[in-house]
Amino acid sequence: MADELIIAGEKFSSRLIMGTGGAPSLEVLDQALVASGTQLTTVAMRRLDPSSQGSVLEVLRRRGIEVLPNTAGCYTAGEAVLTARLAREALGTSWVKLEVISDERTLLPDPIETFDAAERLVADGFTVLPYIGDDPALARRLEQAGCAAVMPLGAPIGSGLGIRNPHNIELIVEAASVPVVLDAGIGTASDAALAMELGCDAVLLATAVTRAQRPDLMAAAMRGAVEAGRQARLAGRIPRRRYAEASSPRVP
Amino acid sequence: MRPAESSSTTPASPSRFDVVVVGGGVIGLSVAWRAAARGLSVAVVDPAPGSGASHAAAGMLAPVSEVTYTEEPLLGLGLTSLARWPAFAAELARESGQELDLRREGTLDVAFGADDLAALGELGAFMEKLGLPVERLTGRECRRLEPMLAPSVRGGLLAPDDAWVDPRRVTRALRRALAGRGVPVLRERAAEILVAGDTVTGVRLASSPGTTADVRPAFSGALDTAADARPSPDTAADVRPAPGPDTAARVVNAGCVVLAAGAWAGGLAGVPEGVLPPVRPVKGQIMRLRSAVPVLSRCVRGTVHGSPVYLVPRGDGELVVGATQEELGFDTRITAGGLWELLRDARELVPGVTELEVADVVAGLRPGTPDNLPLIGPTGLPGLHLATGHHRSGVLLAPLTADLVVDGLTGAADPGHPCSPSRFEDRA
Numbered sequence: 001m002a003d004e005l006i007i008a009g010e011k012f013s014s015r016l017i018m019g020t021g022g023a024p025s026l027e028v029l030d031q032a033l034v035a036s037g038t039q040l041t042t043v044a045m046r047r048l049d050p051s052s053q054g055s056v057l058e059v060l061r062r063r064g065i066e067v068l069p070n071t072a073g074c075y076t077a078g079e080a081v082l083t084a085r086l087a088r089e090a091l092g093t094s095w096v097k098l099e100v101i102s103d104e105r106t107l108l109p110d111p112i113e114t115f116d117a118a119e120r121l122v123a124d125g126f127t128v129l130p131y132i133g134d135d136p137a138l139a140r141r142l143e144q145a146g147c148a149a150v151m152p153l154g155a156p157i158g159s160g161l162g163i164r165n166p167h168n169i170e171l172i173v174e175a176a177s178v179p180v181v182l183d184a185g186i187g188t189a190s191d192a193a194l195a196m197e198l199g200c201d202a203v204l205l206a207t208a209v210t211r212a213q214r215p216d217l218m219a220a221a222m223r224g225a226v227e228a229g230r231q232a233r234l235a236g237r238i239p240r241r242r243y244a245e246a247s248s249p250r251v252p
Numbered sequence: 253m254r255p256a257e258s259s260s261t262t263p264a265s266p267s268r269f270d271v272v273v274v275g276g277g278v279i280g281l282s283v284a285w286r287a288a289a290r291g292l293s294v295a296v297v298d299p300a301p302g303s304g305a306s307h308a309a310a311g312m313l314a315p316v317s318e319v320t321y322t323e324e325p326l327l328g329l330g331l332t333s334l335a336r337w338p339a340f341a342a343e344l345a346r347e348s349g350q351e352l353d354l355r356r357e358g359t360l361d362v363a364f365g366a367d368d369l370a371a372l373g374e375l376g377a378f379m380e381k382l383g384l385p386v387e388r389l390t391g392r393e394c395r396r397l398e399p400m401l402a403p404s405v406r407g408g409l410l411a412p413d414d415a416w417v418d419p420r421r422v423t424r425a426l427r428r429a430l431a432g433r434g435v436p437v438l439r440e441r442a443a444e445i446l447v448a449g450d451t452v453t454g455v456r457l458a459s460s461p462g463t464t465a466d467v468r469p470a471f472s473g474a475l476d477t478a479a480d481a482r483p484s485p486d487t488a489a490d491v492r493p494a495p496g497p498d499t500a501a502r503v504v505n506a507g508c509v510v511l512a513a514g515a516w517a518g519g520l521a522g523v524p525e526g527v528l529p530p531v532r533p534v535k536g537q538i539m540r541l542r543s544a545v546p547v548l549s550r551c552v553r554g555t556v557h558g559s560p561v562y563l564v565p566r567g568d569g570e571l572v573v574g575a576t577q578e579e580l581g582f583d584t585r586i587t588a589g590g591l592w593e594l595l596r597d598a599r600e601l602v603p604g605v606t607e608l609e610v611a612d613v614v615a616g617l618r619p620g621t622p623d624n625l626p627l628i629g630p631t632g633l634p635g636l637h638l639a640t641g642h643h644r645s646g647v648l649l650a651p652l653t654a655d656l657v658v659d660g661l662t663g664a665a666d667p668g669h670p671c672s673p674s675r676f677e678d679r680a
Contacts, residue, residue, distance in 0.1 A: 024320045025624040052581030053518065054532030054622070105557060158558065213321045213378070 003230065005202050007179050008095075008127045008148040010066075014039045015196070016226045017068070017181060019206025020056050022158075023215065030059045032209050035219035041065050042097050042204065044072040045083050050090035057091075068129070070097035075110070077117035084121055096121060097151065097204075098130040107157040111138050115145065122146035131183050134168040140175055149178050151204060154195065155185025158207045162191040166198055173199035189218075189225035196229025197237070269295045271661055272455050272506035274442040274520070276301030278309070278419055278650045279639050280512030281426035281437075285344070286654035287510075287661060288433045295504055296430065296437040297455060302423030305514050305646060308538050308616025310564045310572045311419040312551055313337055313648045316384045316411035317359035319375075324382065325670045326625055330645060333652035337415060340651040348428035352421045353567045357550040359414035362394050362405045364600060368555045369406045376409050386411050400547050400602050405554075416551050416564055419647045438504070445509055445522035445636065452635030454505040456522075508661055510637045515582070515617040517640040527633045530676050531641045533582050533617035537590035538574035540612035541605060547571055554601045561597035563605075570611060573598045584615040618643050621676075628653050628671040629660040637661060638673045 005012040018038040023029035033041060041060055050057060060067050069087035074080040077100060084096040098117055102110035109131050115138070121128045122145060129149045130142050139150040152172050155161035162185060163169060173180050179202060182195035186205040195203050203226050212218035271287050273280045276298030284294045312318070315330025341354040363372040379386045387410040394408040395401050430437060441458035511517050515533035546565055553562035564572040576590045591613065598605045621627060621641035626649060630637050639657045642649050659665055667674060 024322050025622065026620075027623040028322050030622070048579050049581040049583065052532065052579065054530055054620070055579055211321070215322065 003234070005179065007129070012039045012202075014223075014226075015202040015230055016192075016223055017041065017202055017204040018065075018209070018219075019070075019204065020044075020210075021072075021206050022210035024210075026054070026056065026059055028215050029056065029210065030063070032215040032219040033059070033063060033065060035216045035223065036209065037223045039065060040068050042068045042070045042206075045069045045087045045090075046071075046073040067091055067093060068095055068097050069093065070131075071099045071117075072101075074100050075102075075113070076100065077113045077120065080113070080117040081120050081124075084117075084126060085124075088126070094125055095127040095148075096129070098128050109133055109153070111135065115142065118142055118147055119145050129181065134165045134172065136168060136171040136175060139172045139180075143176060143178050147178065149181055149201075150176060151181040151183035153184040154182055154191065157184045159185055160187030160208055161185050162187050163194055163198070166194065169195070169198045169200065186222075189221040192222050192225040193229035193232070196226055197232050199233055202226075268454075268505040268507070269293045270506065271295075271508045271510060272297060272504050273510045273512055273639075274298075274445075274455060275304075275512035275514060275517070275640070276423075276427075276437055277304045277306040277512065277514055278302075278423055278426070278647055279306075279514070279642060279653055280510070281423055281430065282340075282650040282654040283510055283512055283639050283657045284435055284437075285426050285429050285433070286658045288430065288435050290658050290662065292658075292661065294430075294435045295506070296435065297440050297442045297457065297504065298437065299439055299441045301427060301437055301439070302420070305536075305616040305618055306419045306423050308536060308575075308614040309419040309647050310538060310562065310574045311417045311422070311647045312359070312414070312562065312564060313416055314359045314411065314414040314551065314553075315645075315648065316379065316386065316414050317361050317409070317551075317553060318644070319379060319382065319384065321378065323624060326645065327382070327384075329625070329652060329671070330648050333649045334413070334415065336651035336655070337417070337648075340654075341417065344422070344425050344429060347432060348425035350421060350425035350428055352425060353418040354415060355417070355550075355567070356413075356415040358410055358412040359551040359553060360389075360394060360398060360408050360410050362401065362408040362552060362554040362601065364402070364404050364406060364554065364556055366406070368557065371555060372407065372409055379409070379411075384411070385413055398548055398550070398552060400604050401552070402601060402603050405601075414551065417647065418566055422647065422650075442513070443521060445511075445520055446503065447522060447633065450634060452506070452509050452633060454503055455509055457502040457504065459502065508635045508637060510639055510657055510661070512639040514640055514642075514646075515619040517619060517638070523636065524633055526677050527631045527636065527673075529621075529627045529638050529640055529673065531619040531621055531627070532579070534620040534643065535578040535580050535583055535615055535617055536575040536644075537578075537586055537594065537613070537615045538572065538576075539591060539594050539610065540614075541571045541573060541608035542611040543569050543571060543608045545569065547602060547604060547608070552601060554597070556597040556600040559593065559597050561594065561601065563598060563602060571605070571608060573605070582617065584617065586613055586615050590615075618646070623675075626653065626671050627673045627676070628656045629665045629667075629669060629673060631673045632677045 018041045071080040071083040100113040127148045134152045154163035181202045182200040183204040270292040273284045273296045363369040389408045391405045443458040444456040518531040548565040627638040627641040
């Protein structure tokens with residue numbers, strides 16, 4: 001049986017969700033997306049005219065990658081709801097990655113505005129995937145509010161600091177019955193593998209690939225890391241021991 | 253020295269030109285000038301010459317400080333073209349009698365905060381690996397070079413060979429030089445490329461004669477209405493088509509057409525689907541400030557908490573602050589957020605900018621391509637040549653582009669050149 005990621009009934013064989021920000025050119029982005037094997041990719045609606053030719057949307061359409069509009073750049077629930085509605089109208093999708101940030105320096109998500117926007121968007125028929133801090137209580141509340149997934153950060157956006165609080169990510173995974181997508185903070189392949197080993201259902205990343213010296217190669221590395229981490233999670237890791245245990249059978 | 257303008261307004265327009273250039277920005281005008289210098293008969297078609305991306309551009313000739321991962325081919329083009337700039341500028345200044353304000357004091361790239369400094373350090377290592385001449389400077393050394401920099405500057409990279417020029421002076425000088433050579437710059441909008449059999453025969457002009465008020469349609473190459481409406485001191489250098497059988501039919505006959513219409517080059521009628529250049533508009537908002545005394549002595553760029561900004565000083569006290577990069581189609585609205593970001597970041601670099609007068613605010617459309625490299629040279633349609641897709645590097649790449657296009661027009665194109673349009677034609 002295929003090991004698929006299922007969000008709101010939609011099935012994806014790839015567990016790597018990509019972002020599009022930061023690539024030096026559309027061609028480099030295109031190559032990276034192909035190398036990543038992604039089937040779902042976020043696009044910042046505030047920095048894009050969906051009707052214009054030759055945009056990132058055209059790259060996604062050509063590659064058959066589903067578009068996940070996000071509300072990046074919004075500071076209030078009101079702006080985020082408005083942006084999501086504009087995206088739904090322009091792109092014909094009711095999916096939205098909800099992102100409401102609290103300040104420019106950290107770009108950390110504002111939990112109160114995010115929750116407020118999530119409630120309103122769910123009521124309005126959206127499939128909401130909120131970007132949040134690594135807060136198990138908030139994750140649970142958002143799930144109860146009807147979000148289709150929760151997307152806790154590993155570290156601030158673009159920081160490449162990896163997963164700063166693996167314990168909280170595990171707690172979120174443990175309690176969640178919707179998919180958990182590790183979003184933001186991934187710096188290199190081992191970070192993505194760790195997210196999957198911790199039990200996340202998918203990883204969302206952009207900067208680690210788009211700003212790498214060779215984005216296509218890093219995208220391939222991330223694809224492999226997500227697959228490896230997922231397999232390791234399913235396989236079940238051995239318990240940690242203080243002392244050695246010989247792996248070859250002892251001669252009686 | 254300066255060609256008499258009165259004589260240039262009545263050129264003997266042939267009924268058929270060797271070359272008609274569609275688009276009168278820095279690229280189209282440079283191509284026309286070099287083609288005319290090579291002895292070809294040339295005409296330029298643009299409803300508002302020099303008012304598009306060239307009018308907005310800061311004019312940085314900075315291939316070293318603009319180098320980016322994955323873009324080594326663009327670096328190579330930039331270095332080649334930069335090396336041609338001094339001779340290009342000297343000849344243009346001589347022929348036009350105009351000063352271009354070409355300056356060669358380098359670019360200083362500065363960082364604030366540990367994160368930006370670390371990123372700049374990585375960039376420096378990349379530049380050194382590529383063998384580029386750069387000097388790493390401490391914050392103090394940066395401020396010794398540029399005392400108006402904020403005290404919080406942590407360090408910098410000096411690219412001493414980078415240069416800059418005033419693009420508005422360049423397009424003005426090019427129009428003077430063209431006038432001196434009797435090259436007509438028709439203030440008209442190209443409506444369609446004309447093809448007979450499988451060969452280009454010229455350009456059909458839009459039905460209503462172009463005026464400066466009529467620059468919005470697709471191939472104007474013009475953006476900034478305030479500037480367009482301003483009477484240009486060089487209007488006399490441009491001419492209306494001379495009355496004759498060809499212009500009565502609103503057709504300019506030519507052996508070759510060079511499509512240099514910038515962001516608008518992607519949709520000109522008459523060009524076959526597979527040959528149309530894949531260019532898209534990339535919006536840039538840019539601001540010009542004015543000070544009585546020079547604030548900076550060289551180009552300064554910086555990353556302020558991850559957000560890039562540059563400041564370009566002119567000889568006349570103007571300070572250019574740029575520029576946003578937005579993917580919003582043919583939108584040239586100036587926004588509060590765009591200006592705020594520019595000023596916010598410029599003030600971090602040079603706190604004193606808040607004292608300066610705002611002289612000019614423009615939004616221009618860069619012609620972007622999928623790989624950020626321009627499209628230069630002959631296409632699959634015989635007689636149609638491209639000179640577009642220069643994105644952020646139009647001014648820098650103008651001398652090289654003009655040479656490459658003229659090579660193509662005279663049958664000496666290199667089909668394997670990285671800018672060859674053939675790299676996209678197979679994909680259509």
